[in-house]
Amino acid sequence: MSGFSFEILSQDPGSRARTGRLTTPHGTVNTPAFIFCATKAATRVATAQQLRDLGTEIILSNTYHLMLQPGSEHVEKRGGLQEFTGWRAPMLTDSGGFQIFSLGHGLVADEIKGRGARSNNKTLQKITEEGATFKSYRDGSTHTLTPEKAITVQQQLGADLILVLDECTPFHVDKAYTEKSMQLSHRWALRSLKQFQATDTGKQALYGIVQGGVYEDLRAEAGAFIASQPFFGQAVGGSLGADAPQMDAVVGYAMKNLDMKKPTHLLGIGGIRDIWTQVAFGIDSFDCVHPTRLARHGGALYYNKRERLNLRNARYAHDDRPLIEGDGCPTCQQHSRAYLHHLVRAGEPLGYLLLALHNIAFMNKLMRDVRAAIESGQFAAHQRAALLRLEDDTDD
Amino acid sequence: MSGFSFEILSQDPGSRARTGRLTTPHGTVNTPAFIFCATKAATRVATAQQLRDLGTEIILSNTYHLMLQPGSEHVEKRGGLQEFTGWRAPMLTDSGGFQIFSLGHGLVADEIKGRGARSNNKTLQKITEEGATFKSYRDGSTHTLTPEKAITVQQQLGADLILVLDECTPFHVDKAYTEKSMQLSHRWALRSLKQFQATDTGKQALYGIVQGGVYEDLRAEAGAFIASQPFFGQAVGGSLGADAPQMDAVVGYAMKNLDMKKPTHLLGIGGIRDIWTQVAFGIDSFDCVHPTRLARHGGALYYNKRERLNLRNARYAHDDRPLIEGDGCPTCQQHSRAYLHHLVRAGEPLGYLLLALHNIAFMNKLMRDVRAAIESGQFAAHQRAALLRLEDDTDD
Numbered sequence: 093m094s095g096f097s098f099e100i101l102s103q104d105p106g107s108r109a110r111t112g113r114l115t116t117p118h119g120t121v122n123t124p125a126f127i128f129c130a131t132k133a134a135t136r137v138a139t140a141q142q143l144r145d146l147g148t149e150i151i152l153s154n155t156y157h158l159m160l161q162p163g164s165e166h167v168e169k170r171g172g173l174q175e176f177t178g179w180r181a182p183m184l185t186d187s188g189g190f191q192i193f194s195l196g197h198g199l200v201a202d203e204i205k206g207r208g209a210r211s212n213n214k215t216l217q218k219i220t221e222e223g224a225t226f227k228s229y230r231d232g233s234t235h236t237l238t239p240e241k242a243i244t245v246q247q248q249l250g251a252d253l254i255l256v257l258d259e260c261t262p263f264h265v266d267k268a269y270t271e272k273s274m275q276l277s278h279r280w281a282l283r284s285l286k287q288f289q290a291t292d293t294g295k296q297a298l299y300g301i302v303q304g305g306v307y308e309d310l311r312a313e314a315g316a317f318i319a320s321q322p323f324f325g326q327a328v329g330g331s332l333g334a335d336a337p338q339m340d341a342v343v344g345y346a347m348k349n350l351d352m353k354k355p356t357h358l359l360g361i362g363g364i365r366d367i368w369t370q371v372a373f374g375i376d377s378f379d380c381v382h383p384t385r386l387a388r389h390g391g392a393l394y395y396n397k398r399e400r401l402n403l404r405n406a407r408y409a410h411d412d413r414p415l416i417e418g419d420g421c422p423t424c425q426q427h428s429r430a431y432l433h434h435l436v437r438a439g440e441p442l443g444y445l446l447l448a449l450h451n452i453a454f455m456n457k458l459m460r461d462v463r464a465a466i467e468s469g470q471f472a473a474h475q476r477a478a479l480l481r482l483e484d485d486t487d488d
Numbered sequence: 489m490s491g492f493s494f495e496i497l498s499q500d501p502g503s504r505a506r507t508g509r510l511t512t513p514h515g516t517v518n519t520p521a522f523i524f525c526a527t528k529a530a531t532r533v534a535t536a537q538q539l540r541d542l543g544t545e546i547i548l549s550n551t552y553h554l555m556l557q558p559g560s561e562h563v564e565k566r567g568g569l570q571e572f573t574g575w576r577a578p579m580l581t582d583s584g585g586f587q588i589f590s591l592g593h594g595l596v597a598d599e600i601k602g603r604g605a606r607s608n609n610k611t612l613q614k615i616t617e618e619g620a621t622f623k624s625y626r627d628g629s630t631h632t633l634t635p636e637k638a639i640t641v642q643q644q645l646g647a648d649l650i651l652v653l654d655e656c657t658p659f660h661v662d663k664a665y666t667e668k669s670m671q672l673s674h675r676w677a678l679r680s681l682k683q684f685q686a687t688d689t690g691k692q693a694l695y696g697i698v699q700g701g702v703y704e705d706l707r708a709e710a711g712a713f714i715a716s717q718p719f720f721g722q723a724v725g726g727s728l729g730a731d732a733p734q735m736d737a738v739v740g741y742a743m744k745n746l747d748m749k750k751p752t753h754l755l756g757i758g759g760i761r762d763i764w765t766q767v768a769f770g771i772d773s774f775d776c777v778h779p780t781r782l783a784r785h786g787g788a789l790y791y792n793k794r795e796r797l798n799l800r801n802a803r804y805a806h807d808d809r810p811l812i813e814g815d816g817c818p819t820c821q822q823h824s825r826a827y828l829h830h831l832v833r834a835g836e837p838l839g840y841l842l843l844a845l846h847n848i849a850f851m852n853k854l855m856r857d858v859r860a861a862i863e864s865g866q867f868a869a870h871q872r873a874a875l876l877r878l879e880d881d882t883d884d
Contacts, residue, residue, distance in 0.1 A: 134831055134838040137533075139845075141818060162805065162830050170808060170826050178822040409558065412566060422537060426574040430566050434558045435530055441837055442530040449535075 096297040098355040104471040108374035111463045114355050116182045116252035121149045124371045124462050126455045127379035132157045133177050136384050137445045140178045147456040152184040152379055156191030160228050164248035172250025184253040187242040192226045193260040239283035256284035258301045263331045270305035277303045278317050297324035302346045306333045311345035319351040326350050327357040347373045364399045368478045383455050387447035390436040393454040395481040408433035421453035492693040494751040500867040504770035507859045510751050512578045512648035514570055517545045520767045520858050522851045523775035528553045529573050532780050533841045536575045543852040548580040548775055552587035556624050560644035568646025580649040583638040588622045589656040635679035652680035654697045659727045666701035673699045674713050693720035698742045702729045707741035715747040722746050723753040743769045760795045764874045779851050783843035786832040789850040791877040804829035817849035
C-alpha cells in the first residue's frame, strides 16, 4: 500500500466531521467525497471527460456486473478499469457481495433501506462457509464467489480501493440471523484480508465492512472487530434501518468503535440530508446510484423537501428558468426547465444526459460546500442552514 | 431576408463543386456543410455544447415531430428553436411533409431510397389540393398540414432556413403519378412562397424543393420551375433511385436547370461516397440522420467499403486501438474500440454518446476536407483519393 495514504486536514471541533486527503496511485481525493457509480464501467451516460470537467475525483464500478460482463480477466488484459474506461483517476470496486445478495434475495437493496420485500427472480443459490453461489443475471450460468475470489477478481479489475466480501442481510431478518451473518462476514473479512496480504502489490488498498444490521450491540461489536484488523479503510454497510432517524442512529452505532485515523466509507447512501448529517459522524466518503438514476427518471437534484425537481411535471413546460438560478453547471448555464421537460417527455436521451450532468455537478458542489463548512470551523451553522433549506416544501 | 446571404468563395474549375459562406441571423455556415438532425429539438444524445465543440455549424429539427410535441406555438413562446434548445446558431426545419408522407405511406423513407415497401401503421389520411391530413403518431388525433400552415408552423419554430411543403412520392409509383404529384408540389410551392412573402419578417429564408422522382424530364422541369421562383435557396428532394449510380444521375437531372447562385441542399443524404460525389454537382449542404442513427446501432463512421465499423462485432473486444488512429475526436483521444464494444454490448447509453461524438466529429472533418479539396484547386484528385479509400474491404 505504498502509494496510499489518508491525511486528516481539518477537524470540526463540535463533531467528528473532518476534511482529508486520500492519496491513491491514480491520484488524490478530497474528503468528504462522493463516489459516483459507474456500475458496468460507465456512469450510464456521462463521458469520463465530462465527469472530470464537473470536478469529479473518484468513481466506482461493481464487481458483480463486471465479472459477468466483460469478465475481470478481460478488464485486466485491457490494463485494468482506469485504463479500460479512460477514466485514469481513483476508483473503488465493491466486493460483488451486495449485488449477489440484493439480486439474490429479491431486491435486498430496497429491503436494506426498509422499503419492504419485493418479488424478483431469486438468483442466489446458497450461502455456505465457503462463499456464495449464484446464477448469472445474464445467462443463468452458476458462479461461486468466495472471499478469496472477491479479492482476486478485484485485483484483476484494478481499482485503487477494494472491499472485503460480506453477507448483506435483508432488512426484515431477526437479530439472531443478523448476528450469525455478522460472524460469517467477520470470518470472510479475515479470509479476504489474508488473501489480500498474500498477493498485495501495493497498487490497491482494502476496506473492511461493518455489518450488524440495526442492532446497537452488534454494530458496536462489528466496529471494534473491523477496527482491530489492519485494513487500510473501513466501511459501514448493510441495513441502516427504516427511516432517517434510525439510519442516523445505526451509523452512530457502527462508527462508535471504528478507528478514526482511517478513511471511513458509508455504503450506498447519497441523499443531501444524509450527507450533511453523516459527515458529522466522521464519514469520509459516500456512494450511491441516486444522482444518475434520478436523472434517468427525469429528476434534478435540488434543495427542497424532496431533494429534487421532477421534470416530468407539466408545471415545467412553461418554465424558462434554469434548474437552479445562477448555477455553474453546464445544464443550468445553457438550458431551461422547459427544454428539459420537453426532452424528458419526448424520451430523448439528451434529457437524461443533461440531468445527469446537473446532478453530478450538484453532488460535487455539495461535497465542496461540506468541506468548506468543516474547514470554516463553523460546520454546525452551515449544516443547520443546509438542513433548513431542505425544509422547503415547494417544488421550485 | 435582410440577414441572409450566400457568397460563393471558390469554384472548382473541373466541376460545379464550390465552397461558400451562408450567412443567417444566427451565424454563418461554411459550405459544403453537413446538417445534423435534431429531430425533436435534440440530436438524441449530444449536448448543444458538445455539437459546438466538435465544430458543428448548423442543425435541423423536424416540423412534423415538433408540431405534435411540444407544439410550434409552445416553441415560439420559449423564444423559438434556437433559444429553446440552447443551440443559438443556424438551424433549418423541414416542412413536415416528408414525415407525413413517409410515416403515412409506410416508411416511404425506405421506398424513396429504393429499399422496397415495408408495412407500417398508415397514418396518412388523405392528400387533397388543400393539403395533407394525417393522424398523430402520438395520440391518433387528426391534423391537416397545408402549404400555408407549414410556413406558419415553421415561423413559430423560428429556424433560419425553412422549406416549402411538398408531396414526397414513394419509390414504387409510376411516372404518371410522379408527374401529377410534382405538379401538386409546384402549386403548393407557390402557395408556400406567397404565404412566406406575406408574412416575412426577415428572420427566415425559404427554400423551394425539386421533385420529379427518377425521371430526367420531370426533374429538369421541376428544376427550371423552382429556379424561376424567388426562393432564397433550393433543395433536391424525393426519390433519388435504387442505387448509387441512379442517385448520382437523378441529382444531376435535378441540378441541371437550378440557379447556381443560390444555396443548394440535398435532402436526406449523408453517405461519405455520396457527399464526395454530389458536391461535384454543386450541392452546398446535406442532411441525414445517418451519423447519429448509426451510433445508436453501434456503428462508427470509417473510410472503408461499408463506411463504418460495427462495434458490436466480437473482433473489437480485444482491440485496444482507438476507432481511428490519430483522430482528434474526443472518443478516439480517450477510448479504445474494446471499451466501446463493451459499452455497446452492455447496452450502456455512454456507448451511443461516444459513437455519436465520433460520428459528428467525422462528418465535420469530412466537410472540412471537402472544402479544403475544393479550395486547393485539386478537387478531382482529392475526390479520387477519398473514393479509393472507400474501396477498402476490411473492417479495420
